Amino acid sequence: MENNKSHKLIAASVIVLFACLANIPLLQTVWIHGFDDGTYSHAFLIPFISCYLLYTSVKEGRICLRSRPSILWLILTFLCCVLLYATAQAQISLGYWGAWLIMLCCAIPVIFRFSLTVIFPFAYLIFLLPVWGMLSSLLQTLSVLVVSNIMGLTGIPVYVESVFVQIPSGTFEIADGCSGLRYMIVSLAISSIYIFMFIRSTSSAIKLVLLSILGALVTNWVRIAALIVIGHITEMQSSLMEDHNMFGWYLYIPFMFIFYYVANRLSDKDAGSAPATAVREDGIAGVKLYAGLAGIVLFMGLSGTTLSHEVSESSVTSLPLAVQPQIYYASEVEQTTASVNGNEYQKLSYYFDGKTLDGKPSYYENQLLPDDWQVEQRTISDGYVQLLLINPRDGQYAQALYQYRFAGNTYARLGALKRARIQRALLSSAKTQIDWLWRLCSAQCKDSLAPE
Numbered sequence: 001m002e003n004n005k006s007h008k009l010i011a012a013s014v015i016v017l018f019a020c021l022a023n024i025p026l027l028q029t030v031w032i033h034g035f036d037d038g039t040y041s042h043a044f045l046i047p048f049i050s051c052y053l054l055y056t057s058v059k060e061g062r063i064c065l066r067s068r069p070s071i072l073w074l075i076l077t078f079l080c081c082v083l084l085y086a087t088a089q090a091q092i093s094l095g096y097w098g099a100w101l102i103m104l105c106c107a108i109p110v111i112f113r114f115s116l117t118v119i120f121p122f123a124y125l126i127f128l129l130p131v132w133g134m135l136s137s138l139l140q141t142l143s144v145l146v147v148s149n150i151m152g153l154t155g156i157p158v159y160v161e162s163v164f165v166q167i168p169s170g171t172f173e174i175a176d177g178c179s180g181l182r183y184m185i186v187s188l189a190i191s192s193i194y195i196f197m198f199i200r201s202t203s204s205a206i207k208l209v210l211l212s213i214l215g216a217l218v219t220n221w222v223r224i225a226a227l228i229v230i231g232h233i234t235e236m237q238s239s240l241m242e243d244h245n246m247f248g249w250y251l252y253i254p255f256m257f258i259f260y261y262v263a264n265r266l267s268d269k270d271a272g273s274a275p276a277t278a279v280r281e282d283g284i285a286g287v288k289l290y291a292g293l294a295g296i297v298l299f300m301g302l303s304g305t306t307l308s309h310e311v312s313e314s315s316v317t318s319l320p321l322a323v324q325p326q327i328y329y330a331s332e333v334e335q336t337t338a339s340v341n342g343n344e345y346q347k348l349s350y351y352f353d354g355k356t357l358d359g360k361p362s363y364y365e366n367q368l369l370p371d372d373w374q375v376e377q378r379t380i381s382d383g384y385v386q387l388l389l390i391n392p393r394d395g396q397y398a399q400a401l402y403q404y405r406f407a408g409n410t411y412a413r414l415g416a417l418k419r420a421r422i423q424r425a426l427l428s429s430a431k432t433q434i435d436w437l438w439r440l441c442s443a444q445c446k447d448s449l450a451p452e
Contacts, residue, residue: 008065011111015123018297019104022304025311026088026096028056029357033093034071034130037180042189043128049193063118066111069292071319073109077296080106081303084424088305092418097129103300109163111292120196127189132181138192139179139354143221150225156232165228170236174226177360183252187212190259198267208263215255215311223248305357312356323398324348325436326367329359338437340382340401345437354430361404361434368402368436383410384437388445398440405433 020027034040057063080103087095104122112118144163149166151158159166163174191212195205227247230238291377301307317330327333330350338347352359369375369387376397377388384401391398404411411417418431 004065005058006030007289008063009055011065011289012054012108014293015107015296016104019100020298022300022306023100025305025309026100028311029093030097030129032358039132039177040128040130041182041288042078042186042187046125046128046189050121050124051259053124053193053196057117057121063177064113065114065289066113066286069110069295073106073114074295075293076106077103078299085303085308086422088308088357089354090418090421090425091354091357091430092422093357094131094134096342096357097131097200101125101129102262103366107300110296111289124192125169131187133442136181136228137177138159139184139217140174140176142217143155143179143224144174146221147224147228150221151228154229157227161309163328167228167232169232172231174224178220178224180217183220185217186215187259193264194263198263203313204266208266211262212261215259219252219255220248223251224295226251240321282426284351310355311355312358317350323370323438325370326365327364327434328365329356331355331359340384343399343439345399346403348436348438350434350436352432354432361432362418368400370372370400372400380412383412385412396440397442399444403435404429405435
């Protein structure tokens with residue numbers, strides 16, 4: 001029996017190990033955008049929790065080996081590997097992060113009998129992947145709306161514009177970090193573990209998840225409103241105005257007491273009715289098991305980003321120019337001149353060879369608007385996004401034009417570029433390009449911008 005437990009742990013470890021070794025560049029992006037981001041400060045604990053959940057499941061006999069590999073799950077693993085390769089070639093971050101996790105979750109049932117118990121320790125890795133940022137904007141908007149209503153009850157004069165809350169003592173920005181996303185991720189991570197270990201009723205599980213989400217959001221709203229009130233009372237002199245992250249966690253602790261009280265009540269109700277885990281005879285770990293592992297390893301190795309991409313170092317690609325955009329991970333930059341609508345521009349062409357996952361026009365830190373300049377007018381014409389800019393310091397006007405290139409075609413919109421790359425991910429080169437044009441001009445130069 002102990003030998004069979006060892007087979008289970010070794011088999012699962014081999015799958016995870018090769019999923020990681022085959023995707024070292026992908027894991028690097030997880031480190032940069034996940035572990036190195038305050039929103040995902042919990043990420044360091046997730047792998048250890050997953051290992052513990054797997055170990056306890058094996059020890060308790062809750063997962064079983066198959067007598068022979070599952071062809072269906074092996075095919076699904078292969079399709080996930082193809083998806084991973086395609087999204088990596090197209091450099092779609094959410095695509096390859098999601099494909100990697102789904103691939104891992106499909107590979108496990110190839111040699112283990114499928115159940116939520118065997119999948120959960122691996123699916124739990126979703127909480128370390130930086131895929132949650134898509135919710136940030138929605139939660140930020142919701143926070144602004146709710147905090148505005150809360151402040152209306154305090155009697156403090158408040159003016160809200162976009163994400164800025166102005167009071168007589170100063171201005172607060174409800175930025176992405178104030179969206180409450182970090183509290184929500186932690187709450188979901190905690191509630192999902194509790195459900196996995198102690199709750200069997202679907203309705204109770206849903207109630208606990210909803211409580212975890214609501215508690216995280218309310219904690220964040222109270223934190224923001226309290227900071228604004230404290231700022232008003234102290235004339236913005238409180239130390240919390242500079243460092244308010246820990247303040248939120250102090251407010252989160254009382255919610256945890258409420259959470260565990262409710263969770264224990266729900267688990268007590270389920271304890272008597274929870275079905276006993278069926279004990280099924282394990283398959284024999286032998287040649288067939290190794291054949292299934294070999295198939296998984298082969299698919300992961302051929303489709304992985306370790307073979308197709310390089311580990312990268314964060315760097316800004318720039319030239320010694322007074323005005324230029326801020327572009328990361330470009331493999332080359334070329335300076336020339338170009339004529340558009342009879343006007344001469346300084347042209348910078350940023351080339352991306354596609355060998356690094358973050359080396360792409362859509363990298364989130366790329367800034368096409370130069371520092372210290374503001375947009376007065378924006379149009380799309382002649383395949384370019386055309387910007388009329390003004391420097392508030394000296395009133396100087398300028399024009400900036402940019403477009404994206406891929407597979408011989410030009411794109412003015414980043415979304416169109418992404419769609420084209422996805423459609424041709426398996427057929428075209430991963431090379432892309434940004435053309436950025438610049439010229440100083442007078443206020444009248446806006447007449448040369450065609451309407452969108």
